[in-house]
Amino acid sequence: MGAPQAEAREAPAESRGEKPLLVARNIEKAYGTVQALGSAQIDVRAGEIVALVGDNGAGKSTLIKVLSGAHKPDAGEIIVRGQSVTIDNPNDAFDLGIATVYQDLALLATRDVVANLYVGRELTRNGILDRRKMTAEANQVVRQLKTNLPSVHTRVRHLSGGQRQAVAIARVVHFGAEILLLDEPTAALGVKEAHEMLTLIEHLKEQDKGIIVVSHNLAHVFRICDRITVLRHGRTVGTLIKEETDSTEVVRMITGADLL
Amino acid sequence: MAVKQEEFDTSTDEAASESRWKRLLAQREIQLLLVLVVFTILVRLGGAPGFLGPTHFPIFLSQVAPDMLVVIPMAMLLIGGMFDLSVTGIANLSVVLVGWTFSRLLGTMDDTLLILLVVAIGLTAGLIVGVINGFAVTRLRMNPLMTTLATWWMAQGAATGVAGGESRHNFVGSFRDIARFQPLRDLGETFPFLQEMRISTLPMPVFYAAVVIFLGWLVLNRTRFGWHIFAAGSDRQGAALNGVNVNRVTLIGFVATGMAAAMCGIVWASRLTSAPPNTLGGLELRVIAAAVIGGAALTGGEGSVLGAVLGLFFMHMIRSATIQLGLPVYWEFFVLGAVLFTAVAFDAWSKRQGATD
Numbered sequence: 001m002g003a004p005q006a007e008a009r010e011a012p013a014e015s016r017g018e019k020p021l022l023v024a025r026n027i028e029k030a031y032g033t034v035q036a037l038g039s040a041q042i043d044v045r046a047g048e049i050v051a052l053v054g055d056n057g058a059g060k061s062t063l064i065k066v067l068s069g070a071h072k073p074d075a076g077e078i079i080v081r082g083q084s085v086t087i088d089n090p091n092d093a094f095d096l097g098i099a100t101v102y103q104d105l106a107l108l109a110t111r112d113v114v115a116n117l118y119v120g121r122e123l124t125r126n127g128i129l130d131r132r133k134m135t136a137e138a139n140q141v142v143r144q145l146k147t148n149l150p151s152v153h154t155r156v157r158h159l160s161g162g163q164r165q166a167v168a169i170a171r172v173v174h175f176g177a178e179i180l181l182l183d184e185p186t187a188a189l190g191v192k193e194a195h196e197m198l199t200l201i202e203h204l205k206e207q208d209k210g211i212i213v214v215s216h217n218l219a220h221v222f223r224i225c226d227r228i229t230v231l232r233h234g235r236t237v238g239t240l241i242k243e244e245t246d247s248t249e250v251v252r253m254i255t256g257a258d259l260l
Numbered sequence: 261m262a263v264k265q266e267e268f269d270t271s272t273d274e275a276a277s278e279s280r281w282k283r284l285l286a287q288r289e290i291q292l293l294l295v296l297v298v299f300t301i302l303v304r305l306g307g308a309p310g311f312l313g314p315t316h317f318p319i320f321l322s323q324v325a326p327d328m329l330v331v332i333p334m335a336m337l338l339i340g341g342m343f344d345l346s347v348t349g350i351a352n353l354s355v356v357l358v359g360w361t362f363s364r365l366l367g368t369m370d371d372t373l374l375i376l377l378v379v380a381i382g383l384t385a386g387l388i389v390g391v392i393n394g395f396a397v398t399r400l401r402m403n404p405l406m407t408t409l410a411t412w413w414m415a416q417g418a419a420t421g422v423a424g425g426e427s428r429h430n431f432v433g434s435f436r437d438i439a440r441f442q443p444l445r446d447l448g449e450t451f452p453f454l455q456e457m458r459i460s461t462l463p464m465p466v467f468y469a470a471v472v473i474f475l476g477w478l479v480l481n482r483t484r485f486g487w488h489i490f491a492a493g494s495d496r497q498g499a500a501l502n503g504v505n506v507n508r509v510t511l512i513g514f515v516a517t518g519m520a521a522a523m524c525g526i527v528w529a530s531r532l533t534s535a536p537p538n539t540l541g542g543l544e545l546r547v548i549a550a551a552v553i554g555g556a557a558l559t560g561g562e563g564s565v566l567g568a569v570l571g572l573f574f575m576h577m578i579r580s581a582t583i584q585l586g587l588p589v590y591w592e593f594f595v596l597g598a599v600l601f602t603a604v605a606f607d608a609w610s611k612r613q614g615a616t617d
Contacts, residue, residue: 090501106498108491110561119491120503122484129482 019082020045021210022067022098022179027076029062029234036062037073038234044179044210049201050239051221052214054231055254060214063231064181067212068100069093080179099177103184105168109157113149114138116156117171141174142166146203147196162193166200179210186220198224218247232256286610288555292570299577308584312577316584318458318466324576325465326524326531327547328569332476333517335551335568339480340513341493341560342397345408347521348543349415350389354382354525356419359428359535362435371432378435382526383519389415390518394511412544419537429534439465439530465527472520477565489513493560549596550575553603574599 023043029036037059044050054060065071067078069087078085080096087093093100107116114131117138123130138152147166149159156164165185172180185201186194194217201224204211215221221228222242229239230253237253284290303311310316330347337344361378369377389411396402396411441464448460455461480486491499492506500506521543528539554571556563575596582592 106495106501108494108498108561110494110557111490115487115490119487119499122487124484127483129484129487 020079021081022212023077023079024063024067025077025079027063027066027078028074029059029066029071030074036234037066039236040076040231040234041236042212042229042239044212046178046210047205047208048227049205049211049213049225051225051228052212052231053216053218053221053228053250053254058231058254059234060231061183062234064100064183064212064214067093068098068181070100094175094177097176097178098181099172099175099179100181101165101168101172101183101185103187105164107156107164107168110155112155113142113152113159113167116167117141117152117174121175137174141170144203144207145170145173145200147200160193162189162197165189165197169200169204173204173207173209177209180204180212182211182213184214184216186215186217194220218250221250222247230254289564289566289570292554292567292574296570296574296577299574299581303577303581303585306585308581311581311584314456314458316580318462320576320580321466322463323580324572325463325469326527327543327550327572327576328469329465329472329520329524329527330517330543331547331550331568331572332472332565333513333520334547335554335556335563335565336476336480336489337513337517338548338551338556338558339493339560339563340489340509341496342510342513343404343408343548343558344393344514344517345405345544345548346389346393346412346415347517347524347547348540349412349419350386350518350521351525351528351540351543352537353385353389353415353419353422354522355529355535355539356423356537357381357385358435358526358529359431360422362431362535363428366430366432371434374432375435375438379438379526382522382529384522385415386518386520386522386525387515388518390515391511393518394514397514398507398510416537423535423537427534427536431529431533436530436533437464439463439527443467465531468523468527473565473569480565485509485512490561493557493562495561546575547572549600552607553600557607 020043025041027037027040040059040063042050042052042063052060052063062071066073067087069090069092072088078087080098085092085096087096087098090100108119111119114134118134123134123137125133135152142149142152145166147163147170149163149166156167159167169180169182182201186197189197198220201211201213205224213221213225225242227239227241228245228250230237230250232254233256237256240250240253300312312320330351334344334347358378358381361381362374365374365377368374393404393408393411396407397404442461443464444454444460444462448455451460478486480489488499488504488506488509491502491504492509496506524543525540529535532539550571551563551568552558552571553574554563554567554569556568578595578599579592581587582589582595
């Protein structure tokens, strides 16, 4: 067996006859003289988890930032639900149903789960906060995601890392995000919490969300994802279907070492 | 099996009610209320049996009332992650402007109109300083501590400057009703129990304070704006990322605090019917300390209106007890400082324990 022909092994969603939620093609992005992204491609369907892997500096974060509207790409095309779109800022992304959950979560530590779910979008009735409705809906969201929180009135300060992440995800899902970009969702978590987080991501998949997960942890990647997109030096070197590959091959593509 | 199940249920019930008690006792407001009750009992046993009794309590309330106008917006400002030292300067400036306006315009217009004008001028001074504070902190990104220290001195300097070494006291007679009118007096004649409980003699500032407390509670806990105050103080960037207009929250907070300080000055001018430029001293630290004792965090995101009310009660109770017990008044500040130190130390301790909720 020779070097894997990455391009030949590519498995974009389109070619498999299903309409992707989001497609990014030939994305380029330079910071000054540093070409962070050369030709990056990724796509995700509803009810699918795509892992985005690559070495440090391969351009994973940059690609996520382009898709979430935090950075504008220099070139390339983004297609959401079949429509070519431009994403200039996080609000554009939000309107398209794209939501990013970063490692630093932007949660309010001194506030409870309900206040965090609704911050900036509080529900009111006749100008007065509808706390009963917010609490009821928060309970429902938490139940839907099968996360285990002591109570929706617990302050975020008193939640574990995994629970905080669950709150952050619950927030974007509740406000209609269909395409979720998760940046290292398990990196800061212990074994048990990481396991719970992966289960939560699988629940999101069952709810027909399209999910892109950036991760360094190949064991986690292989547990939950359907396809794996590998970035190297800002280029997508290949997208593999999980059942047709293993971690050795993925590592080889990440490092670019044609060892065999 | 069934018996076992029952046992299990009662034990969890007990555990639940125990944790409910624990949670209740972990609330700053409840802790503070207990401290106030114990303090009152000790003072009464210690030689002042009338402390906060039916005769003292209404007087106590009217002494606390002017500070109360300021402590509520100050607590909200602190919860929003900000800070305002300039309130004493604003209050004194407002006092002096009242005196100055009366001395210039007395007799030139209808008395009621003149009083309205005087009040409007006083409040406008608070509004202007509040806008300056808010603008400096939000647009120019100036540090709130140094900004409000500067505006404090500017307002205080303007007060002494306008006063020009004089304390004016030629006011319209009915101006004193702002502080002294007793709205329930007539009601007291119909319902003797109101008179017995001295409720009918409560003066206007107590009612202003009640309105401010209610409005503060309503805004903070029942409106989107109130939750935005908490959000801004909890994590300014995180709140902004989620669409909270943190600059608007801050600006409104400074304006409300400035206008409340001006109102405090107007009440004092009315009570004293004179307008010295040093009417109020230490107002800023008194209300900030009260809010902090009541659970407001200097780092923002935490605190409550009820806590601020109780904190201010405590500050004034210490002062009042010192006098009633005949203790040397010179030591009052030592006690206030010790109480503040204890409150802050307790905060730090319970945060380390993760016990506050």
